[in-house]
Amino acid sequence: MRIPRIYHPEPLNAHSEIALSEDAANHVGRVLRMQPGQAIQLFDGSNQIFDASITQVDKKNVRVSLEEGVLSDNESPLNLHLGQVISRGEKMEFTIQKSIELGVNTITPLFSERCGVKLDGERLDKKLQQWQKIAIAACEQCGRNRIPEIRPVMQLEAWCAEQDDSLKLNLHPRASHSINTLPLPVNHVRLLIGPEGGLSADEIAMTSGYGFTDILLGPRVLRTETTALTAITALQVRFGDLG
Template sequence: MRTVRVYDNQPLQTDTEVTLCSDAFNHAIKVLRMNVNDPLTLFNGDGCDYQAVITSVQKKSADVRIIGCTEKNNESPIKIHLGQVLSRGDKMDFTVQKSVELGINVITPLVSERCGVRLNDERSQKKQETLQKIVISACEQSGRAIIPEVRPLMSIEEFLSENTDADELKVTMNPYADCRFRDLPQAGSYRLLVGPEGGFTDEEVELSRKAGYRDVLVGPRILRTETAALVALSIIQSCFGDI
C-alpha cells in the first residue's frame, strides 16, 4: 500500500508525539479518512521524511507519534531559479506544479508589458499563497522534502535588476536565438527567464541582455509559455542535473 506523505509545518523529531497542524489534519483525516494506527510520512521542509503512526483522532485534531526519520537525497545537484511571467487561467498553476517535479528551487512570478494578467496587491499576495500551496502539494506527490520558494510578484524590470551570484548562469527563452542549452557551460546554478504568451518586447529582450542573460533556443517550433519553462527545465536537468 502506498504510504501517505503529508506536509506539516512544525518541528519534528523521532520518538515524540505531535498534534497535526490544521492543513495536515484536514488532508490526512478529513480527506483521506485515515484513523488510529494508520501509518503516514510527515515532512516539514528540513530535508527529511518522518515516519509516524496516528495515535488518536478527535473531531478537530489528531495526534501522531514519530517513530523514524529518513534523510532524503533526491534534490538536484544544480539550483534553478525560474522567473515566469504570469499566464492566464490555470496555466501558471500547471507550470509551477510541474516545475517542482522537475527540481526547481525558486519561482518568481513576473509581470511584463504583454502579460495578460494584472493583479492588485491583495490579489497578488493571494496568488503567491496559492502557488506556494501548489508547491507543497507537488512536493508531497514527488517525494521532495525541501520546499521550493515562491517569491512575491514583481515586474520584469525589478527581476532583471536584482544582484545575482557571479557563478549563476542566466538565460532567456527566445524562439529566435541561435544558442541552445547544449552550447552552454556547466554551472552550479541557473536563472531561467520565460516570457508571456505574446513574448517579450524588443525592449525587454534588450534589457535582459544588458543584465547578462543569454538568449537560448529549445527547438525550431514556438512553444506555449507553460510548455517553454518545462522543456527548458527538463533540458537543463538532462544536460547538467540529475535526469
C-alpha cells in the same frame, strides 16, 4: 495503498507526538479518512523524513506519533531559479506544480509588458498563498523533502537586475545558442520565461543588458507553460540529475 507523505511546517523531533497542521489534518482526516493506527510519513523541509502512525483523529485535529528521522536528499545538483511571467487561469498553477516536480528551487512570478493577468492587493496575496500550497502538494507527491520558495511577485526588470552568480538564460525563438551548446559545468541557473505573447523587443534588449543569454529550444513555437517545462527538463538533463 501508498503511504501518504505530509509536510509539517515546524521542525520535527523523533519519538514525539504532534498535532498536524490544519491543512494536513483536513487532508488526512476528511479527504483520506484515515484512522488511528494507520501509517503516514512526515517531512519538515530539513531533508529528513519521519515515519509516523496516527494516534487520534477527530473533526478538527489529527495527532501522530513520530519515529526516528532519516536523511533523504532528493535535490538536484543544479540550483534552478525560475522567473515566470504570470500566465492566465490554471496555466500558472500547472507551471508551478510541474516545475517543482522537475526540481526547480525557487520561483518568482513576474509582471511584464504583455502579461495578461492583473493582480494586486488581497487578490495577489491570496494567489501567492495558493501557489505556495501547490508547491507543498507537489513536494508531497514527488518525494522532494525541501519546499521551494514562491517569492513575492516582481516587475520583470527588477528581477533581471538582481545580482547573483547564476548563468542567466532567456528563451528566444531567434536565439543562436541552444542548451546543449552551453559550457559545462553549471551549478546555478536563473531561467526567464515570458508571457503568452512573448517579451517585447525592449524587454529582450533589457535582459541582454543584465547579462542574460538568449537560448533556443527548437524550431517550433511553444506555449509559455510548455516552454518552461521543456527548458527545465533540458537543463536538468545537461546539468542536473535527469536522464
